[in-house]
Amino acid sequence: MPLAYKIWLLTSLYLAQGLPYGFFTQALPVLLREQGFSLTAISATTLLFAPWALKFAWAPLLDHTGSRRRWLLALQLGAVAGAAALGLVVDLGAALWLLLLSLFAFNLVSATQDIVTDGLAVNLLSARERGLGNGIQVGGYRLGMILGGGLLLWVFAQSGWQLMFLGMAVLLAMTALPVFVLREPAPASPASPPPRALVLGWWPRLRQPGIPAFIGLICLYKFGDSMGASLVGPFMHDSGLSKAQIALIKGTFGSAATLAGAAAGGWMAWRLGRRSALLSCGLLQAASLVLYAMAALGDSGPPLIAAACIAEHLLGGMAVVALFTLMMDASDPQHAGTDYTLLSCALVLIHGAAAFTGALLADAAGYGALFVVSVVVATAGCLVLVGAIDRGAGPARLREVWTRRITSELHAPAPAPGA
Structure with missing residues (x-):
């Protein structure tokens, strides 16, 4: 399968996930606040x-x-169809229950589509192409968020619900085009598993040799960064930045830096190999939090905070792509969607735990202490993950790609499932 088609396909699918997410996360809080809902309710x-x-x-x-x-x-x-149907509603603001139901439905569809897309990517991409593929994953999703939370939100502000949702329907239809010509690899195991394996099939996958340890390691790799990054918005507000400044720094500069970081992380995973990319990107990610610590401990203004935000989004994007690439390597092609989903869900849960821990620490000791601890934990997490995999931790299939550079041709076909 041509590499250009793989790029078109994966970019479209990941962009489709970010479109509704970007709009709902930007528009819904504003609408609910206008309706008099408390911040806790929102x-x-x-x-x-x-x-x-x-x-x-x-x-x-x-x-x-x-x-x-x-x-x-x-x-x-x-x-x-869902977006087009919402475009026929005259005023969603008068029926908030329908808006909330729509948000849940779009999340359910996007999360399910993500399972299928990740499983497809594991089987379509060769080991050498996975860095590029995960750069597309992060960049495509972020681009969808920018379009949803920027372009579509602007259309909503100018023309209302109907035109906005019809525009979303058109964009989503365009992202479906490459799927019509998809010719996916034949499944490795054509026999259908028993129903119990479909209902609880994630449990035996979770118990595969090396998987529990690997989940712990990737969670530790992200814990420190998540702990600090989760409170950047409140830190900016409490530092005296206006809403317009926060929107410019986080929404514009931060999003652009994330796209650049996704591209750079994909290139590093491709050129340097897994170990070098994870080590260098992880340490750089930790170093980016030093700027936040300097801003919190000193009497700095918007320039340093803006520099910290750009660095954190750029270097954090690189580290995420390197980590996602390793997660694809750890996924069994016969159970690609399940394996990769288990790993990504673990990161979602650890992000919530890290955010809560960071909030407790910031309330007790201030932002300066939070960011200093985040730097230490992020650095330790990176070194522990690399050291543990050096010693053989994680699924056995990681040994094939961990310490060597993938030097086969970029257009080489993906290995057969189960190989």
Whole structure:
């Protein structure tokens, strides 16, 4: 399969996930606040994003029933139909229950589509191409968020719900185009597993040799960064920055830096190999938090905070791509969607735990202490992960790619599932 088509396909699929997410996360809090809801009530809407944390439960069903092309077409076209239907509603603001239901439905569809897309990527991409593929994953999703939270939000502000959702439907339809011509690899195991394996199939995957240790290591790798990055918005507010400044720094400069970081991380995973990319990107990610610590401990203004935000988004994007690439390497092609989903769900859960821990620390000792501890934990997490895999921790398939550079041709076909 040509590399150009793989790039088109994966960019479209990951962009489709970010479109509704970007709009709803930007527009819904504003609308609810206008309706008089408290900040606590608004924060409770995060429960509507539960499918992203629970998607491992139905991942085996998607791995072992039907084809990924059929699943993707059904999910993509379902999202198009849903957006078009919402475009026929005159005023969603008068029916908030419908808006909240729509948010949950789009999250369910996007999370399910993510399972199928990740499983497809594991099987389509060769070991050498996975760095590029994960750069596309992070960059495509971020681009979708920018379009959803920027372009579509602007259309909503100018023209209302109807035109905005019709525009979303058109964009989602465009992202479905490469799926129509998809010719995916034949499944490694054509025999259908028993129903119990489809309902609880994630449990034996979780117990595979090396997987529990690997989950602990990747969570430790991200814990320190998540702990500090989760409170950057409140830190900016408490430092005296205006809403316009925060939007410019985080929304514009931060998003652009994330896209650049995704591209750089993909290039490093491709050129340097897994170990070098994870070590260098992880340490750089930890170093970016030093700027926040300097801003919190000193009497600095917007320039240093802006520099810290750009560095954190750039270097954090690089580290995420390097980590996601290793997670693809750890996934069994026969259970690709399930394995990768378990790993990504673990990161979602650890992000929440890290954010809560960071909030407790910041309340008790201030932002300066929070960012200093984040630097230490992020550095330790990176070194522990690299050292542990050096000693053989994690799934055995990691040994094939861990310490060597992938020097085969970029257009080489992906290895056969189960090879």
